[in-house]
Amino acid sequence: MGFFTDTSVCIGCKACEVACKEWNVIPDDGLSLLGMSYDNTGMLGADTWRHVAFIEQDKPLGRQNNAVGSMPTAATATRASADAVAGGLGDRHGAELGTDTGGRHPVGSADASLPGPVTADGRKELRWLMASDVCKHCTHAACLDVCPTGSLLRTEFGTVVVQEDICNGCGYCVPACPYGVIDQRKDDGRVWKCTLCYDRLGAGQEPACAKACPTDSIQYGPLDELRERAAERVDHLHDAGVVEARLYGADPDNGVGGAGAFFLLLDEPEVYGFPPDPVVTTRDLPRMWRHTALAAAGVAATVLAAFLGGRR
Known part of the structure; x- marks a missing residue:
């Protein structure tokens, strides 16, 4: 079992962060905006098992230009015709165009296919990439290899969890993680990370973050089914002109044997803070x-x- 996170429909609401903290009784953190847009947590850590990243770029998103260029002119535009164009970008997700396209280039503008100033002082609208990051629950998890107490274990769902009651705080797993996910709490030195809501899975429920996500950006289920669904989503986006859409962590032949939590990205992995070619750090x-x-x-x-x- 695992996660598929479709960042193309993430709206940055942070419902997943809140649900994760509430269900797992995680201490509060990130009460400062850090000078980084609305990203108030910065990265994953012992007290941040879900982190919603906000990445601002001074360039348009492919689907925005394509869709707006296809919009009917102001004289003939109707809500129905606009919805029809948006619908070509994905059944339920056509609304992801939102007001971005209308704000960037008003319907019927002469230069609707090109990015341009959207304010009187010439400023351009930023492209916001939003993504909810989490532990990858690697198929070949280096953290399991180095744990001397058996605190880290593989569950019957294929996920990786920490048994904090037998963690001795050695910290060997921290540098072993190729994604920098595992972290120690400063007060006791023990490590903490996403458990994929192991207690909820045992009761036949989906993880709290997936349950709370209002756009189904976070999807939970059998990995084989999620990978098939993700491949179809990428093909759909490519057909709609979003050529930068790609999957990250879905390939079972990658450096960690495939991730139990993989992503659909709209830019290079490095833009989201992901290593482009993760490897099992204990392979040697x-x-x-x-x-x-x-x-x-x-x-x-x-x-x-x-x-x-x-x-x-």
Whole structure:
């Protein structure tokens, strides 16, 4: 089981953040805007298991220009005809055009297909990319490899959870995570992260964040079904002219064997703070142990030879 997060329909409402905190009784944090738009949490951490990123870019979104260029002129425009154009971008999600397109280029403008100033002083509207980030619940999770107490474990749902009552605060899992998800609380040193609402799953309920998402940007279910649904969504967006749409973390052959929480992105992964090519950070441990064993054997042989030579 896992998450598919479609960032193309995320509205940045932070309902997922609030639901996550309320259900899991997570301490408050992020009470300052940090000087970063409406991003008041900054990143995932021990007290932020869901983080809604706000990324501002001074460029239009592909579907906005394409859709607005297709709008009928002001003389013939009707709500029905506008809805028909928006509907081409996705059945229920056509409304994601919102007021962005109307604000950027009024219907019937002479230059509707090109980005331009939208205010009297010449300022351009920013493109906002919004994405709700979470633990990726990797198929090959390095955090599991390095945990000495068994605090981190794989559940029957295929997710990765922390048993905080047996975490000794060693922190080995923190640098092992290729996504920088796992974090320690400053008061006791134990690590905390998304559990994919393990207690809710056991009761046949969906995670709190997915339940609270008003646009179905966060979708929960069997990974195979989610991957199929995500591929269809990407094809739909490509057909609508959103050529930058892509999946991240959905490929079972990627560096972590596929993520249990993957995303539809509208730009390069680095724009969202994701590593472009994540790898299992413990992948070289077997080779390192072999080299260490060979080196130790060599040292032991040298010491033994010196000892025997000295006796002779």
